[in-house]
Amino acid sequence: MTDTTPGPGSVALITGGTGGFGRALAATLRGRGVTAVLADLDSDRARATAADLGCPFVALDVTDRAANRAVVEQVEGEHGRLDAVFLNAGIAGSTSDQLLDMDSFLRVVDVDLFGVVYGAEAAIPALQRAGGGAIVVTASLAGLSPMATDPGYSVAKGGVVAFVRSMAPRLAGAGITITAICPGFADTAIIDPIRAQFEQAGFPVLTAQEVADAMLAAWASGEPGAAYVVQPGVGAVPYRFKGVPSAKTAAGETAVVPEALRPPSMG
Template sequence: MSRVLVTGGASGLGAALVKQFVAQGHQVLRSDIGTTYDGDDGPYLRLDVRNPADWDAAVAWCDEHWGGLDILVNNAGIATGGRIDVETLDEWDRVIDINLMGVVRGCRAFTPVFKKQHSGYIVNTASAAGLMHPPMMSSYNTVKAGVVALSETLSHELQPFGITTSVICPSFFQTNLADSFQGADTAMSSSGKRMIESSPRTADDIATVVLAGIAKRRFLIIPDRPARLGYLAKRWARPLYNRQMQKVAAKAHSRAEKAQHANG
């Protein structure tokens, strides 16, 4: 039975991961940005991944109640989207601070714990957007690619200390992540929301495959077929991949122009 901390654990994929970890008999500390959580399936800790003091408190909690930690799941994140000349620099700063630096802070906080134990497992939630880079998603693609790069770096750097690292790269699935869209490029935000809400996959579907990947200690966990096919196409059929991305860009530009004309 492992001791597990999940960030962003109050909803979406985080909540699904918590539920399945608990069902498998693990001890789980659910954390999120809210001050309270109404669930009764284990302890809850407020943790804003932007705040180093909250990370220090999480380390202290795990030490006091469990004497350490076995699995850290850096899952908290937000959705963004926008054309490079429309999305603002403030939006870039926000998504970098949460989606990338939030993961960095978590890894920095618990690596000393894992090194002292000579054991531990870091699981970082990235996205298929960290492996493939669709148009109109510059900020999101960039931070998720950064999470993949960080994870690969740590998989090598920390292996001598008995520390395993994995990175999760799903494509769109049904989640409340769409609620976090906020920004200047409303046309792209609307498109992103539609893709999330129309997906046939649920957070539970993704979590089931993720936990199987964790059990096998896979570095790269791609938990759904569209993400796997896209990743393989980029690697082995690059001209086909490029044509598809160009089609996506053309359709997105057309929708954005129509929305702009309709609004004004």
């Protein structure tokens, strides 16, 4: 039985680790005795933030596939194991009034979707070597309810929710739990351009700590493939996907999906 309990001796990697959610999670993990390695774009600010939190820092651009693998190797080399990875780095898309800002679209999909896929690819063998573990992806409410103001972000976050749900059964078979966190608007730097509008409208935003608590809970007790909505006044609740209509046979009975197309855990 895999023990994924976060505690002393366990090692976690957080991408975007010196941003708003990353910092709150790092402090929470440190409080539990977990070694939290913070990966982020290299800057004096990022290095100083990690040092203030008492966490090791590694420079990483998540859009660099090979660099994701190198960082995981470095973490295993320096800390002996990897128990959980929080694929949390992200950017917002364009606020321009173009109908479709293609440069912004491609950039946000590269960071917010491919950055997650590369991170998972890199972490899976290390988590297996640790005897199992957790991958927690920071998606967004925009992945469940697309934002008309930001198509690239909506596609990227919808994509990571689909990635998590698609990967969950095969990873569960390998002792790895993958989950998504889907926060509403939260008080971090990413909402700087629109913060005043929330304040003027009296619209509640989450604290970074509320999201960090949901991220920790997803590691400790997340259900494979779950997408946890986090909203002010609601807490973290698993989103209930509606499903799609099944095919019917000519006789009007529900058609059974061919065995080869069923996910591993469904047998």
